[in-house]
Amino acid sequence: MIMNRNILKLLTLYFVLFSFNIAKAQHYRPYEAYTASAFVEYNDLHPKEIATADNNWDILMAFRQWHKPNYLDSLNVPYTQSQLMLLTINKMLKADRDGYISTIPLFDSLATARMRKDSRIFVEQNIDHIAPYCTQLRQLMAKDKCEANTYSILFSYILDTITWELLNTNRDSMTIAPTWKGAFYLHYYPRQNACGTNTYGSMQMAISHNYRIKGFDYIDGLPFEEIAAEYQRNGCIKDEKLKKQIMPYGVCDKNGKIQIPVIHFQKESQLNLIALNIAQAIKKDFTQTAYVQNFMKQYHIDKRQLAIVILYHEYMWDLLDILCERKLIQQPKLWTSKTHDIADLRYQLFLLKVKE
Secondary structure (H helix, E strand, O other): OHHHHHHHHHHHHHHHHHHHHHHHHOOOOOHHHOEEEEEEEEOOOOHHHHHHOOOHHHHHHHOOOOEOOHHHHHOOOOOOHHHHHHHHHOOOEEEEOOEEEEOOOEEOHHHHHHHHHHHHHHHHHHHHHOHHHHHHHHHHHHHOOOHHHHHHHHHHHHHHHHHHHHOOOOHHHOEEOOOEEEEEEEEOOOOOOOOEEEEEEOOOEEEEEEEOHHHHHHHOOOOHHHHHHHHHHHOOOOOHHHHHHHHHHOOEOOOOOEOOOEEEOOOOOHHHHHHHHHHHHHHHHHHOOOHHHHHHHHHOOOOHHHHHHHHHHHHHHHHHHHHHHOOOOOOOHHHHOOOOOHHHHHHHEEEEEOOO
């Protein structure tokens, strides 16, 4: 009986030590658990490819705080000197004294929640001098029988294009590595209402799509570049094959007349005046308050433009959420309707005439 107890103790101790070693090697979340954002230009290798190659992610997670390389041994994380060298050259690790620290902004669940709480407070403090312009935008869209496009034009044209450029989000003033430059960062959990913009076409005529993951699949087979080129040539859709293909999405009617807004980027217009007023108000909020500087100090971000990129994305989505809560704008129908009529995709699209 005593022998059996000793064996049981040894087995229990072995199991505890084995479990402890496994836990040490897996005490962080995998890359797939995070939401990655990348505002980058790259040659051959996207920063995501570098971060996830081999076991680079394990190394980057281990060095979220400064440690010497032998710290990886204590975590049972294999590595080579060439791995550490390449991650350092590609600006994902920083060699400091005789150790390393990860340089990728990575916000865990607590940091993500805290940042988003601060972002919403910041928007609520500054929204009153922006909201009237948003009301003007909705009224203008209603006058042109495009009120349902207000949300997408506000986000994709005014916030994601005009204001984005006015904030001077220059990749050269962010991270510069041999294979990429710009902003690459991660949050622990995604926003429910996060959206983005894809633009297709030429330097003269383009078409923009305000997308959200929920509605993204509805564009399968929609030839965006052909639509932009055809409208540039004819001011309508004359090609019968193209017309038949895009009519179900509400892009044009049976006569080829375009059913989505057409925006003239360089032309003086009421829309562009509203866009400029909103952009200038937001830029003032970001440049004449301590919001960005406080964020940099709190999260150890050393480049102001990188901090602006991170904060501005949170700002855009909070602004849209609050405007919807105040019923000043509404989300696109395809995101909220239970019927998912693909003809409602037109409310997320607009043509952009870049050059007159």
